[in-house]
Every structure is written in C-alpha cells, then in structure tokens.
Amino acid sequence: MLKLKNINTYYGKVHALKNVSLHLVAGEIVTLIGANGAGKTTILNTLSAITPAESGEILFEGNPIHNLPPDRLVRLGIAQVPEGRQVFKPLSVEDNLELGAYLRYRSREARGTIKKDLQDVYTLFPRLLERRKQLSGTLSGGEQQMLAIGRALMTSPRLLLLDEPSMGLAPLIVQEIFRVLDGLRRERGTTILLVEQNAKAALKLADRGYVLETGKVILEGTAANLLENKEVQRAYLGKDKKEIWER
Amino acid sequence: MNLSQQILQYILSGLSTGAIYGLVGLGFAIIFSSTAIVNFAQGEFVMLGGMLSVFFLEVVKLPLWLAVPVAILTATMTGVAFERLAIRPLKQATPLSLVIITIGGSILLRGLAMLFWGKDTHALPPFSGNEPLTLAGATILPQHLWIFAVTLLVITGNKLFFYYSISGKAMRACAHNRRAASLVGIDVQRMVLYSFALSSAIGAMAGIIIAPLTMTSYDVGIMLGLKGFCAAIIGGMSSGLGTVIGGIVLGLLESFGAGFVSSGYKDAIAFVILLLILIIRPQGLFHRGESERV
Numbered sequence: 001m002l003k004l005k006n007i008n009t010y011y012g013k014v015h016a017l018k019n020v021s022l023h024l025v026a027g028e029i030v031t032l033i034g035a036n037g038a039g040k041t042t043i044l045n046t047l048s049a050i051t052p053a054e055s056g057e058i059l060f061e062g063n064p065i066h067n068l069p070p071d072r073l074v075r076l077g078i079a080q081v082p083e084g085r086q087v088f089k090p091l092s093v094e095d096n097l098e099l100g101a102y103l104r105y106r107s108r109e110a111r112g113t114i115k116k117d118l119q120d121v122y123t124l125f126p127r128l129l130e131r132r133k134q135l136s137g138t139l140s141g142g143e144q145q146m147l148a149i150g151r152a153l154m155t156s157p158r159l160l161l162l163d164e165p166s167m168g169l170a171p172l173i174v175q176e177i178f179r180v181l182d183g184l185r186r187e188r189g190t191t192i193l194l195v196e197q198n199a200k201a202a203l204k205l206a207d208r209g210y211v212l213e214t215g216k217v218i219l220e221g222t223a224a225n226l227l228e229n230k231e232v233q234r235a236y237l238g239k240d241k242k243e244i245w246e247r
Numbered sequence: 248m249n250l251s252q253q254i255l256q257y258i259l260s261g262l263s264t265g266a267i268y269g270l271v272g273l274g275f276a277i278i279f280s281s282t283a284i285v286n287f288a289q290g291e292f293v294m295l296g297g298m299l300s301v302f303f304l305e306v307v308k309l310p311l312w313l314a315v316p317v318a319i320l321t322a323t324m325t326g327v328a329f330e331r332l333a334i335r336p337l338k339q340a341t342p343l344s345l346v347i348i349t350i351g352g353s354i355l356l357r358g359l360a361m362l363f364w365g366k367d368t369h370a371l372p373p374f375s376g377n378e379p380l381t382l383a384g385a386t387i388l389p390q391h392l393w394i395f396a397v398t399l400l401v402i403t404g405n406k407l408f409f410y411y412s413i414s415g416k417a418m419r420a421c422a423h424n425r426r427a428a429s430l431v432g433i434d435v436q437r438m439v440l441y442s443f444a445l446s447s448a449i450g451a452m453a454g455i456i457i458a459p460l461t462m463t464s465y466d467v468g469i470m471l472g473l474k475g476f477c478a479a480i481i482g483g484m485s486s487g488l489g490t491v492i493g494g495i496v497l498g499l500l501e502s503f504g505a506g507f508v509s510s511g512y513k514d515a516i517a518f519v520i521l522l523l524i525l526i527i528r529p530q531g532l533f534h535r536g537e538s539e540r541v
Contacts, residue, residue: 048430074432086427088420095416103432105413155431 001026001191002047002159007056009039009046016042017053018215024159029185029192031202031223033236034212040195041083042215044161047193048080049073060159075103079157083164083195085148089137093128096136096147097121100154114154121150124180142173149180159191160184166198174198178205199236203227211236252384257502259382263391263460265498266398269491270453271475272482273405274446279484280422281442283342287349288329289450290472291356295322296451297463298360301369311372319451325356326447330440353468360465371458390459397456401449402491409487418442450475470514477521483531493532 002024009017017039024030032040045051047058049070058066060076068076079100088096098105101114122129125146131139136147145165152160162181166174182205184190196202203209203223211219211232219232226232271293278286299318303309309317333352334345374393379386409415421428421438429435454463454471461467474497481493497517504516524532 050426050429070429071432071434074430080430082427082430086424086430088423088427090423091416091419096420098413099416099420099428099433100431102413102417151431 001028001061002193003057003059004043004047005057005059007043007046007053007058009042009051009053011042011051016051016215017046019056020212020215020217022210022217022220024191024193026158026191027185027189028208029181029194029206031194031196031199031206031209032212033196033199033202033209033226033232035235036197037214038212039215040212041163043212044080044163044193044195047073047078047161071103074155074157075107077156077158078161079152079155079159080161081148081152081163081165083167085141085144087136087139087144087147087151089135091136092133093136093139093147094118094132096151097128097154100151101156103155117154117156121153124153124183125150142169142177145169145173145177146180149177153184157190159193161193161195163195164197165194166196166201174201181205199232200227200238249384253506255383255385257506258499259385259387259391261499261502262495263394263498264457264501265478265495266394266491267453267457267471267494268474268478268497269482269494270398270401270449271471272478272490272494273401274450274453275476275479276482276484276487276490277442277446277449279479281418282334282345282439284334284345284349285476286443286446287346287472287476288353288356289446289475290468290470291353291360292322292326292447292450292468293454293471293475294360294463294465294468295325295356295447296454297371297458297467298364298369298454298465299451300371300455300458301463302364304371305369311374315455318455319448322451322454323444323448326443326450327440329447330443334439334443335436353472357465357468364465366465368462368464369458370462371455373459374456388460390456394456394460397452398491401452402488406487414441474517477517477524480521480524480529481532483533485531485533489531489533496532 004020004022007017007020020043032043034040042051046053049068053066057064060078065073065076088099097118104114127143128146128150131143136144139147149165165177178201181192185192194202194206203226206223208221209223209226210217211226219226219229271289274289274292275286278284296318299321300314303314303317304311329352333348337345373388373390375389377388379388409419417428417433418438418441421433421435425435478494478497479490481496482490497520500520501513501516505513
C-alpha cells in the first residue's frame with residue numbers, strides 16, 4: 001500500500017533521514033521505534049509533506065505522492081495524528097471533529113455520511129460525546145489524544161499515521177487508545193503506521209516494526225521477532241544486559 | 248441644552264465614531280489572528296471604501312445603492328491583490344518585515360489615491376436624508392442609525408461566519424495552529440487570503456458609512472487606521488466583540504474629552520489610551536487569563 005524508497009530528508013543542513021526505505025501492506029499495523037532524534041517523526045512529516053523529502057520516492061497504492069501538498073494527501077486518505085495532539089484548543093470538541101472533515105465539506109460530500117462518521121467517532125470515544133460542546137483546550141491529555149485521533153478519523157483515512165499517541169498518558173488510557181487502534185484495523189481495515197517511544201506496547205500491537213537510529217533503518221522484522229531481539233531488548237525495552245544474557 | 252442632554256449627545260456621537268473605530272479594528276484583528284501581521288494598510292481600505300463610493304457615484308454616475316456595493320467589491324479585490332502581490336510571495340519573511348511591507352503598501356495606496364482623485368475632500372451624500380431626529384433632547388442624524396445598523400450587522404455576520412460555518416472554523420483553526428490545520432487538509436494560504444478579503448471588505452464598509460458625516464479624502468486612512476489599531480489593542484486583537492467594544496470605549500472617551508476638555512485633545516486622548524494599554528495591559532482589556540493544559 002505504501003512504499004518509501006531511499007528517502008533523504010534534511011532540516012536545514014541536518015541530514016535527518018538517510019536512505020530510508022520501508023513499506024506497509026494494506027491492513028497492517030507497522031511501528032517505528034527508536035530513540036529521540038532517530039527520525040521517527042521526520043518520517044511521518046515527510047509522508048505528510050510537512051518536511052518534504054529531498055530525494056527518493058514515496059508510492060501510495062502505486063502512485064508517486066512525494067510531490068503532493070498536504071491537502072492532496074489528506075484527500076488521498078493519508079491522515080496524521082501529530083505529536084503532542086495539537087488539537088485546536090480554542091474550538092469545541094465537535095468543531096475539532098468537523099474540521100477533520102473539512103475537505104469532505106468542501107467537496108460537497110453528503111452531510112449524512114459525515115454525520116455518520118461523527119457518530120462513529122463518538123461510539124469509539126464516548127468521552128468525546130460527553131464533552132462535545134466543551135472547548136478542547138480544557139480536556140485532559142488523554143481526551144485530547146482521543147480527539148486528535150477522532151479528528152484524523154473524520155478525514156476518512158485509509159492510512160493513519162500516529163506520532164507517539166501514548167506520550168504523557170496514564171497506562172490505562174494508553175491501553176484504551178491501543179485497543180481502539182486494534183479495533184480500527186480489524187473492523188475497518190485501516191492501515192496504521194505507529195511511531196512510539198513505548199516500544200513494548202507498540203510491538204505488542206503491531207505486526208511488523210522498523211528500528212531507527214540516527215536517521216537510518218537499522219533493523220526490521222515482525223513484531224514478535226523484534227520483541228525477542230536482544231539488541232532491541234537492551235536498547236528499547238529497558239532490560240539490562242544481565243537479564244538478557246544470563247537467562 | 249442642559250447637561251444631561253449634552254451628555255446624551257456626547258454618548259450618541261461617541262457611540263457612532265466608536266463603532267467605526269471598532270469596525271476598522273476588526274479588520275486589524277482578523278488579519279492579525281490568521282497571520283500574526285499587523286496590517287498597517289488597513290486604514291487605506293477604509294479610505295478606498297469612501298473614495299471609491301464617491302468615484303462610482305459622481306464619476307461613473309451609478310446610483311448610490313449600486314455605487315456602495317461596487318466600491319466594497321473593488322476595495323476587497325484590492326485587498327486580495329495586496330495579499331497576492333505583496334504578502335504571499337514572501338514565504339520565509341518574518342512578521343516584522345511583513346509589517347513593514349504593509350506600511351509600504353499603505354503609502355503606495357495613499358499615493359495612488361492622491362494621483363487619481365487629487366487632494367480635495369469629497370462628501371458622500373447621506374444614505375437616507377439629512378433630517379436630524381431628536382431623541383430626548385439630543386439630535387441624531389439618520390446616518391448615525393445607518394452606522395449602528397451596519398455595525399450590528401457586521402458583528403452578527405462575523406459571529407455567524409467564525410462560529411458556525413466550516414470556512415470560518417477553519418480560519419480559526421489556522422490562526423491557532425497552522426501545522427495541525429494543514430494536516431487535516433486546510434489550505435493555510437487560502438485562509439490568509441480570506442482574512443485579507445474579509446478585513447478589506449469590513450474596512451471599506453466602515454469608510455463608506457462614515458463618509459457622509461466626516462467627508463473623505465485620500466489621507467483619511469491614516470487617522471482612522473491608527474484609531475482602529477487602538478481599538479483592536481484595547482480589545483486584545485480578538486476578532487470578536489472585544490474589538491468593537493474597544494472602539495466604542497475609545498469613541499466615548501474621545502467625545503467626552505472633546506466636549507468637556509477641548510476638541511483639540513481629541514486625537515491625543517486616543518494615543519494616550521493606546522500607550523497606557525500597551526504599557527499596562529498589552530493583552531487587551533478583555534483578555535481572560537488562560538490556563539492551558541500541555
């Protein structure tokens with residue numbers, strides 16, 4: 001469904017992505033793990049045309065998309081849930097969700113289908129329904145994360161890019177959010193690219209994973225294999241050497 | 248005329264000039280909230296509104312009911328052209344250099360107006376006669392009523408647009424967080440263009456409804472622009488009621504100052520207030536304290 005070939009991205013002079021290649025099959029959940037500054041967020045932002053690639057190729061369902069502006073990508077069905085939620089704080093919860101469907105309103109899609117998707121988001125996250133008239137800046141961190149996901153779902157995406165949805169949230173809420181992601185894949189067949197610092201939770205949810213280090217893919221494999229990989233265990237799962245080697 | 252009648256008179260005239268300042272201020276606030284630029288060319292769109300109406304009325308010989316909308320439309324197109332030609336090409340510019348460009352734009356527009364229409368002052372006929380009405384001993388012109396009506400209409404229209412239409416909500420979203428807005432597919436540049444169109448239209452409208460009372464000339468934009476800026480600062484650069492109330496506060500203070508102290512201090516009052524606000528409460532009078540979750 002999605003293929004990145006030899007992507008190079010720069011922030012000014014900083015070479016943030018070095019010949020990154022990866023792919024996603026439709027219906028898969030793939031996770032990107034790695035330390036801070038490894039380039040995980042940059043991959044998502046390159047995909048969303050926020051920091052376009054300098055060279056390389058991105059194919060979405062066989063078509064090149066690396067030269068398209070952000071709104072075209074959203075139209076194609078690629079939605080990003082940005083790091084730190086970035087909800088529109090001065091607007092109400094419902095307005096935030098409606099703006100997720102901004103392009104669908106503009107292309108005069110039937111109001112009925114948009115309304116139905118709104119109800120679906122409320123079914124996924126009943127807490128948003130309770131707070132629909134509230135300003136989104138007053139929501140808790142977990143609720144804002146739900147709202148950010150809901151807003152992305154309102155674009156009716158086929159590929160969902162999530163940037164650290166667990167950041168700063170209580171474990172219970174993280175579980176709830178991961179359960180929703182799992183449900184999205186099973187019930188709607190949404191393909192998900194998940195960037196996470198919480199490598200353990202991410203690898204448990206995902207089918208496959210890529211490990212990034214200083215802008216390069218250093219490991220890839222099925223989630224189960226990565227969970228067993230000693231290097232991954234040491235660097236990202238927080239097990240110390242003793243635990244791994246003396247077993 | 249006894250004192251209470253006098254006070255009523257000051258209130259009425261303060262309200263009407265204040266409403267104009269408020270409308271001009273709205274133009275500042277709308278552009279500021281979507282671009283973080285203070286558009287110092289705002290006053291020139293006020294001037295263009297008045298001057299273009301006079302032009303379409305007296306030179307092109309359109310009837311008044313047609314001249315006014317055509318003038319608003321032309322001023323709006325000028326605002327759009329200004330954004331396209333002077334603001335948009337400078338993608339990487341800092342807000343400060345863009346502000347300086349708007350100052351340049353205002354000098355250019357004023358100069359062109361002077362070349363086309365000369366330095367004379369022109370009057371626009373009142374929209375519905377010049378027969379003063381008496382209200383509890385104070386006199387009020389029909390044009391004042393037009394000013395109140397148009398102001399109310401613009402405030403209501405603004406509220407409806409920004410809070411109930413998807414484009415208006417998108418503009419607010421953009422003002423708050425550009426990156427998140429573009430991630431849901433909102434075209435940020437288009438929103439900036441809308442904000443220029445909207446504020447030049449509102450500015451032109453203000454220039455037109457005030458023209459029958461105060462006359463208009465190529466340079467009315469300087470003072471009206473600064474007073475509008477002052478109103479927007481009092482209102483905390485919010486594109487809502489705050490700015491209009493800011494304008495009305497300013498208008499009332501001016502009219503009382505002119506009545507009880509001396510009309511020579513009229514403009515000084517506005518700028519003393521502007522300075523006081525900037526020093527003491529730069530976030531504006533009506534800005535509530537915000538606590539935000541991060």
